[in-house]
Amino acid sequence: xxSIVAADHLSKWYGQVIGLNDVTVTxxxxxxxxxxxxxxxxxxxxKLVTGQLKPSKGTITVxxxxxxxxxxxxxRIGFCPEQDSFYxxxxxLEWVTALVRLNGVADAAASAMAARAIGTVELTxxxxxxxxxxxxxxxxxxxxxxxxxHDPELLILDEPLAGMDPIARRRTIRxxxxxxxxxxxxxxxxHILHEIESMTANILLINQGRILAEGNVHQIRELIxxxxxxxxxxxxxxxxxxxxxxxxxxxxxxxxxxxxVVVQTGRPDAFYARLTDLAASGEHGTIHEVTSPxxxxxxxxxxxxxx
Amino acid sequence: xxxxxxxxxxRVFDLSLGQMLWSRRSIFLGLLLxxxxxxxxxxxxxxxxxxxxxxxxxxxxxxxxxxxVWLLYIRFxxxxxxxxxxxxxIADEVEDKTITYLFTRPIPRSxxxxxxxxxxLVCTVLLVLPSVMLxxxxxxxxxxxxxxxxxxxxLADFAMLIMGLASYGAVFALVxxxxxxxxxxxxxxxxxxxxxxxxxxxxxxxxTVMYYLQxxxxxxxxxxxxxxxxxxxxxxxxxxxxxxxxxxxxxxVTLWGAGRAVEQREYVLEQ
Numbered sequence: 001x002x003s004i005v006a007a008d009h010l011s012k013w014y015g016q017v018i019g020l021n022d023v024t025v026t027x028x029x030x031x032x033x034x035x036x037x038x039x040x041x042x043x044x045x046x047k048l049v050t051g052q053l054k055p056s057k058g059t060i061t062v063x064x065x066x067x068x069x070x071x072x073x074x075x076r077i078g079f080c081p082e083q084d085s086f087y088x089x090x091x092x093l094e095w096v097t098a099l100v101r102l103n104g105v106a107d108a109a110a111s112a113m114a115a116r117a118i119g120t121v122e123l124t125x126x127x128x129x130x131x132x133x134x135x136x137x138x139x140x141x142x143x144x145x146x147x148x149x150h151d152p153e154l155l156i157l158d159e160p161l162a163g164m165d166p167i168a169r170r171r172t173i174r175x176x177x178x179x180x181x182x183x184x185x186x187x188x189x190x191h192i193l194h195e196i197e198s199m200t201a202n203i204l205l206i207n208q209g210r211i212l213a214e215g216n217v218h219q220i221r222e223l224i225x226x227x228x229x230x231x232x233x234x235x236x237x238x239x240x241x242x243x244x245x246x247x248x249x250x251x252x253x254x255x256x257x258x259x260x261v262v263v264q265t266g267r268p269d270a271f272y273a274r275l276t277d278l279a280a281s282g283e284h285g286t287i288h289e290v291t292s293p294x295x296x297x298x299x300x301x302x303x304x305x306x307x
Numbered sequence: 308x309x310x311x312x313x314x315x316x317x318r319v320f321d322l323s324l325g326q327m328l329w330s331r332r333s334i335f336l337g338l339l340l341x342x343x344x345x346x347x348x349x350x351x352x353x354x355x356x357x358x359x360x361x362x363x364x365x366x367x368x369x370x371x372x373x374x375x376v377w378l379l380y381i382r383f384x385x386x387x388x389x390x391x392x393x394x395x396x397i398a399d400e401v402e403d404k405t406i407t408y409l410f411t412r413p414i415p416r417s418x419x420x421x422x423x424x425x426x427x428l429v430c431t432v433l434l435v436l437p438s439v440m441l442x443x444x445x446x447x448x449x450x451x452x453x454x455x456x457x458x459x460x461x462l463a464d465f466a467m468l469i470m471g472l473a474s475y476g477a478v479f480a481l482v483x484x485x486x487x488x489x490x491x492x493x494x495x496x497x498x499x500x501x502x503x504x505x506x507x508x509x510x511x512x513x514x515t516v517m518y519y520l521q522x523x524x525x526x527x528x529x530x531x532x533x534x535x536x537x538x539x540x541x542x543x544x545x546x547x548x549x550x551x552x553x554x555x556x557x558x559x560v561t562l563w564g565a566g567r568a569v570e571q572r573e574y575v576l577e578q
Contacts (some may be wrong), residue, residue: 050411055571069570074413081411083576085404095460098322102412103326146408153509 007057019044031252033196036206078147088132117149237285315414337434368452386497389475394483417566522550
């Protein structure tokens, strides 16, 4: 399979701080997960891949061409950035249409392409609402819509599931897998192994600005499982949720915070599956947001670096 | 194929104009532009009650209007608008972290700057012109002046204001893309450097926008007054064609420099 991204002795530093250190890696077509704790260099790598930053040393090519200073290449790339930033006064449809127009698409066609992308991320009902009124999950999905509206060959998704509720998370994972099956190449970053694993088996492990490993996710899976996984859940009825969680033996510990419950689980797969079912049933009220701090992953990386 | 800079700039303009018009900055500066209108209303009331004698003579409304355009708009409001909008053309998008969406599209980065500059120009013209028109219709009829007779000079004032907005906006776009603390640098340039240099004879004043804008002032100022003496000091001016060409060169060169800076600079967004 041809490579979609090729980095050769790629380094990036900000003054005295190293963001990425002598990385040589080839990313194949299909779906690839970029996995690493916060501050590992994921965002720096994503910014280099998307041509927002210029390499301090080495080279990077995307779809066979250098990306820095090469705007024509963005016809073939769609990027969903991590930051939760928008033109809040615009509606979702206006915003995506305006961005598609920047690809040189005429007004009517841009509007149709935007509407189709918004439909793909299942936001049609909210297309004419102002983005400022969107929930966190809707904001994530409208970002995905702008990335895929012009039908790019390569999608680059920086933490696309951050802050989504369980149902939106499941839908988005399904969408990403569908796009992969439809022949798009996707580079997706996350600090949560469970998320990456649900999309692809092909991962790049990054920490402290270096690629630690690349290949099949199952090879490190056993290591990850030795460390408990922490999940932070914002919900209406946290006590009822806590009672439900405690009935299962994969929950190792649990504490209540204001408007949230924080769970440590030894089997994230089972826990997330149950959480999604709970959210869908609405049995214990609305679940607003699910996040996972990266402490557990950090511990695994420390182990990997030492070994 | 990458769309041309101009075609891309027009699309960035479409995207940016609404955002700019309804920004907090526009609301604040719109209120500032209400100041001259309130002043004109007060002058109109005083004029109709007591007259407005300067050195014992009643100046024509067109003359007072000309002074207001020069002292309030050209010397104060236009540079203020240029500084606040021009230095923020790219900085606002960086601060809001929305620049990523523009820089990962198949358009030259310089088109982003140019499109936002065009949006600035339309936005500030839409803010300034209603204020100037209100002042004109409040002030022009005083002192026995005819509104119809003064109207052509209003059009000339509009043209001068647009040229001022275009020039200051381009200069401060360059400041905003090249320098740290652009707002401070811009304010020092507009309200420190320019007024100071214009007071002294020599060539330094040619490094100001105001020097060339002075040539475009069409109004006769009142004679034999302290105000006119100060104004005469400022009115060591080049010919109108020289001024127009110089301002066009300033706009082209500073926009080109700003565009180059945006093309080459890396924007690191805080996470």
